[in-house]
Amino acid sequence: MFLDLPSDIVYHIVSFLSTASCVHNLALTCRRLHEIISAGNYRIFQAFVQSRFESIDVPPFWVDAARALTSRSRAFDRKAIIGRFVLPPQNARRIGHPRTVRTDHPTLGYRPVIDSYEVWCGNNWHSRKEVLVWGAGADLNIRVTDLSLYGKNNKREHRVEPDIEVARHRRSIGRSRDGVTWAVFNDLHGVNSWDDIAGVHAVPSTYGEPGTESEDIIFGRRNGSLLRMAISPGTGSSVLKKRYITGESNSLEKTDLSAGPQRLLAATLGRRAIAFFRADAEEDELQPLDILKTTAHGFARHKCSRLLCDERIAVGSDSAIDTIRVYDLTPTGVTRTRDFKMDDSDEGGLMRKSQVQTIEPLPVTSRTGGRAGDLFLAGWEDSKVRLHDLRSPKPYVSSYIDTVDDSLIYVIQPIGRECFLVGSGINATVKFFDMRMPNRYSYLDARPAPLHSQNHQNHHYRQTSNGFHNFQLQNVETPASEKILKDSLRYPRRDVSVFLSNRPPVRPSNRAPLFRDNLRYRGPIYTMSVPSPSSSTVYVGVEANVIRLDFASTDDITGPHRQWYEQNLGLGLDVDATAYADANAGIGNHLPVHSSSSSVRPFDLSCYERPLPEDRGKGVKLMMQHSLHKVVGSWERDGDGANQGRVPGWDPRWWQPLVKGKKRVRGRRTRA
Known part of the structure; x- marks a missing residue:
């Protein structure tokens, strides 16, 4: 009956397969399925790539894209x-x-x-x-x-x-x-x-x-x-x-450029003001589109800022402890739309104040949903990275922590929504954090299921700082390699x-x-x-x-x-x-x-x-x-x-x- 299904139904089924090898093995079952899967230079791999790596935009070279992304995920x-x-x-x-x-x-x-x-x-x-x-x-x-x-x-x-x-x-x-x-x-x-x-x-x-x-x-x-x-x-x-034109300011701290179709350039001037420019405007000399004054009471300066999209910026300042302020750029000027204020106590119930050190938005694709700038990561002075969502009333929706090193966070670099890297303030340390949800791609799923495990529990759970992930225990051909695989799944996998x-x-x-x-x-x-x-x-x-x-x-x-x-x-x-x-x-x-x-x-x-x-x-x-x-x-x-x-x-x-x-x-x- 499966062989009688139309091509579009087979294409939809492929989107639920967990690994690229599953798609390949399906093509080997019969001539008709091979013709469907190999049509258009194996365009059917588009369904696999877009379902397993939905936050990654790639060009339409789907076979190579599947191989490159699965290889990188396995390497991670x-x-x-x-x-x-x-x-x-x-x-x-x-x-x-x-x-x-x-x-x-x-x-x-x-x-x-x-x-x-x-x-x-x-x-x-x-x-x-x-x-x-x-x-x-x-x-x-x-x-x-x-x-x-x-x-x-x-x-x-x-x-x-x-x-x-x-x-x-x-x-x-x-x-x-x-x-x-x-x-x-x-x-x-x-x-x-x-x-x-x-x-x-x-x-x-x-x-x-x-x-x-x-x-x-x-x-x-x-x-x-x-x-x-x-x-x-x-x-x-x-x-x-x-x-x-940055005016009379002779102190440029940093610049930022949005990635949308109407690119916005932000220039931080002496940490007391942020000047905004339309990066692609036609003039040879561009005056600021608007200027956001970030000082409070005449002396406080903003700690960090980041453009979330073409018309939105998040700012953390010295005067606002435990707070990130989000501003929208409108035709009438810069308006404050949201404050993310942390509670007076952290997750352990202890009183602790902290300032935000760095902010980084997460990418948005047509498959992830949401608008650009809705989700962003923030590194705080308490050495925690928190995920903030403008669609949620909560101050943050998830947090990530290094249980060993509590040094300052200098920079955050997301890789799609698969993972993100954190640059530490001391010891030249780059910290890796896994953000993948339970239905994400795992190279371990490519291994054939063991015959002897059909009557046994064959699922293993691992816990990370943002929830539980499900792995299926897979078999390998030799006893030695099978032992290595079982040992690797016996304990919860941790970030490095x-x-x-x-x-x-x-x-x-x-x-x-x-x-x-x-x-x-x-x-x-x-x-x-x-x-x-x-x-x-x-x-x-x-x-x-x-x-x-x-x-x-x-x-x-x-x-x-x-x-x-x-x-x-x-x-x-x-x-x-x-x-x-x-x-x-x-x-x-x-x-x-x-x-x-x-x-x-x-x-x-x-x-x-x-x-x-x-x-x-x-x-x-x-x-x-x-x-x-x-x-x-x-x-x-x-x-x-x-x-x-x-x-x-x-x-x-x-x-x-x-x-x-x-x-x-x-x-x-x-x-x-």
């Missing part, structure tokens, strides 16, 4: 994170003034402000362009990447003789990468701290070939200058398009906090003292940016550096289907060259930075698994990563990536330093 579950520094090459094209002289002597490194985007330029998933811009003091660093070419000259061929392979690695590391165009813009000669870039926004553009067309960039300096320029990293040209305390690679011209090699970065995470909701990369700004975090499982990028991941995820990661570089770098040493090696070599991360609130801080699991070359070597040697020392439920790169009284150092176990 397994904490499969690859960390690398993003370093401009020394031969990057300079645009503007050929030489900039610093007239002051800052004691700390710059605080990067970052923006990025990616757009599709062709008729397949990997034909897309990614643009990354960040303010590095008074300089504006620009990187344009054609992801259809990125890392193509480093693709691995079949392994031959060891000597030939080593020689090939040496040539690969010294080469510049294809598809990447770098530029550094600065139109000033003498600069000081007041010329530092305080806000930057890359306006998406799809015209021309990646790297040759001009990038539309809005950036503001601390001295109050706020400009929109067309800068071409490929040709070295720059044209002033608009100037936003990752340390980004690694030092960047040493440039050949760097004359820093040798004792600095042992120092670790312990400062804040200042900013984060995601190129698109479907991207596997998050860019993180720390003091004087930018780090990229890629969500990609090790067995994906080293396994039998590695070519698809190399081509479509845009990682630009030559696993073989990375293995060679890591194998020749001693512990505590850094290889010199070359145009390609700095973007190829991942560094090893460490993290801890956070206990649940009911655990009262007990059971913190500390984890560290193996070097990538060790895992690659294990895969090449064993054929299936088997690793007896792997931690259940974690990516193969992770290992636990202390296990049941035995001390494990870099993969070797010794008695404590």
Whole structure:
């Protein structure tokens, strides 16, 4: 009877399937279902993508979209994170003034402000362009990447003789990468701290070939200058398009740009006022559309602000403790529409006052429902992240907390409505929080149900800070792997906090003292940016550096289907060259930075698994990563990536330093 159903009914049924492999297996049952499912280049995967990842907007390449999103979700579950520094090459094209002289002597490194985007330029998933811009003091660093070419000259061929392979690695590391165009813009000669870039926004553009067309960039300096320029990293040209007049203010704290069709630009002036501009207005010099005075009693200043949509902004100020004020921009002016005031007691019933530190709206799609700006996350001074809903009379509808670290929250970065990342104020910590509801996608559902479990309870519940999630216990083919899977589901899965305390690679011209090699970065995470909701990369700004975090499982990028991941995820990661570089770098040493090696070599991360609130801080699991070359070597040697020392439920790169009284150092176990 199922075979007699019309195509639209089959299409509707597919939207309820839990995994992409279920759709694939359904297509293998008979010829008619295969014809229905494969029609229109497997367009039926649209139902799966839009039902399981409803908060993620993707282009209509549905098969690749399903694979990319399920791979990223699996990597997030397994904490499969690859960390690398993003370093401009020394031969990057300079645009503007050929030489900039610093007239002051800052004691700390710059605080990067970052923006990025990616757009599709062709008729397949990997034909897309990614643009990354960040303010590095008074300089504006620009990187344009054609992801259809990125890392193509480093693709691995079949392994031959060891000597030939080593020689090939040496040539690969010294080469510049294809598809990447770098530029550094600065139109000033003498600069000081007041010329530092305080806000930057890359306006998406799809015209021309990646790297040759001009990038539309809005950036503001601390001295109050706020400009929109067309800068071409490929040709070295720059044209002033608009100037936003900030008045007599000579202190620009930050800028904000909404993502709607009528983009609104907000400029925070000395933390005492917010000026609003229509970013795409036709005039060359734009006066503020309106100005919101945020001072109270003549001295209080607003703590933070964030545009929720094209006509709404949320503000937290020094004068309003435990309060977020929401304003609407109307033709008659700025009007206050809602106050989110926290109760005098927190969830535990204890008296505690706090101020909001950062605000971030959640994305809205046609499938999530609601209006833009209805939902937003706020990081509070009590180290809790709360989800606020303008449609609810409650002050907040959910809260998230790190049960170990109560440091200040500097930045929040949502990834759709799947999860969000929090940048901590100390110890270079990025905290991961899972927001997925019980019906969300889980890679574990792709495993076949065990025959022996049909007469047993086969559901496992895990509790997080925002409710219960349901998992179905799945079977695997071998007893060893079945034990790993059962062990990974035996205890509630917890979120993690990752340390980004690694030092960047040493440039050949760097004359820093040798004792600095042992120092670790312990400062804040200042900013984060995601190129698109479907991207596997998050860019993180720390003091004087930018780090990229890629969500990609090790067995994906080293396994039998590695070519698809190399081509479509845009990682630009030559696993073989990375293995060679890591194998020749001693512990505590850094290889010199070359145009390609700095973007190829991942560094090893460490993290801890956070206990649940009911655990009262007990059971913190500390984890560290193996070097990538060790895992690659294990895969090449064993054929299936088997690793007896792997931690259940974690990516193969992770290992636990202390296990049941035995001390494990870099993969070797010794008695404590």
